[in-house]
Amino acid sequence: MLGHEGVVRSFVTSAQHRLPAVIERLRTYLNTIEGTEPADELTLPVPEAENIHPTYVNLVSVGDFPAIMVTVEDTEIRNATRMISADGFWNEYEFRYPLRVLLYTMGGDGQHGLVELQRQRLMLALRTLALQYPVLFDDGEESAQIVPETIRENFTGGEYDGDNNLLLESYIRFEVLTRERLQIAPEPAEQISITHSEHLL
Numbered sequence: 001m002l003g004h005e006g007v008v009r010s011f012v013t014s015a016q017h018r019l020p021a022v023i024e025r026l027r028t029y030l031n032t033i034e035g036t037e038p039a040d041e042l043t044l045p046v047p048e049a050e051n052i053h054p055t056y057v058n059l060v061s062v063g064d065f066p067a068i069m070v071t072v073e074d075t076e077i078r079n080a081t082r083m084i085s086a087d088g089f090w091n092e093y094e095f096r097y098p099l100r101v102l103l104y105t106m107g108g109d110g111q112h113g114l115v116e117l118q119r120q121r122l123m124l125a126l127r128t129l130a131l132q133y134p135v136l137f138d139d140g141e142e143s144a145q146i147v148p149e150t151i152r153e154n155f156t157g158g159e160y161d162g163d164n165n166l167l168l169e170s171y172i173r174f175e176v177l178t179r180e181r182l183q184i185a186p187e188p189a190e191q192i193s194i195t196h197s198e199h200l201l
Contacts, residue, residue: 010136
């Protein structure tokens, strides 16, 4: 079974390998729009692969921005089916994993407008990644795929620190539909012997 870890890591792997190319194409597109702020390494940076985390991390330890963290909310089972073969049987399940992909951008005094622009463009890049590459895992037996209709975005988080640095938190949320198997090997029926005890009435 994939579980939370398998689903999260499959998205993290997709982001680490595909996000740079998605961002490069987005830069090219934005630079064709007249009147738009130029899209380059400053206004649309590529997050370092090591800054895309499969869990929450201490922001102080990140040290470099932008940073991305991926978490799972409450999981829902949608369907269960018993499958039988010559080698035994297994249960096949469908789960829905609501993923929350958190984006953190940060800038110092005088860069607050830039930080907001980075946030908007990187959120667009994450949305594009989810839409262009919805299949996160598929080995023929188990799979994980983003459900595009469930994509939601939030841009409301932000705070200043004591040095007037602006930290913005945003997230894109979507559901991942999985097909997972639980293999069960055939075993002889266990014989249970029930005896009476003098201590029982």
